[in-house]
Amino acid sequence: MVPTLEFDIEMNQADVYARLTPIFHDVFDDDSIVVKPTTVAADVDGWDSLAHIRLVVALEQAFHVRFTAAEASSFENVGQVVNSIIQKNGR
């Protein structure tokens, strides 16, 4: 059976979120963080400019993607980051 496009996208998003969570735990040194599409910097203690750099670099290395400076500063929430990662991976 060939999965529907919608189903496939949902699974890919689930995969990205599953890999995203331990990255957030490591960068912010907080295993209680629950990463959701609506998560923004204000929701996470310690999400300052240096932590933002560590997060962006960790995401680039984990997902083998590169963000531009414009992209990195335009993300409004985690959901947009995830969508960008999926798009860059050609999924």
Added chain:
Amino acid sequence: MVGRVSSESTVPNSPIDEGRLLSRTAELDFAITEDDQLAFANVSGDFNPLHLDADFARARGFSGAVVYGAMIVARISQIVGMELPGSSGIWSSLKIDFRNPLYVGETAHLFAEVIHYSEATRSLSLKIKVTCADRAIATANALVTLHAV
């Protein structure tokens, strides 16, 4: 201490040539002396005899006075501040594992390479290995951000 570097000592600030950054490596050989150890003890306040008294260390199963881990970090700082990338960077993260003791007077080899460049954050990720003969002394990952000129 003998140091050598594989490429230029400074990184151009603009535009960044990512290909050149990714190919950059730096390495140096170093040995820590008893005087170095004592100087660090005075700076840090850590007078643990394991680092200062070879007989004390041998009685506890080591082969001699153990070099402070911070002395290895100091040599990583030398690589970051002087070579990768030099004056255009500021250190923002270091994760290090100490794998085997380095003893006072031994010559260690430090090798660092740029494994990732983030255009979005203008940051370099460095992978660092410190060895002594066939012993792994430490492995580390550092993140260095290039500052604007």
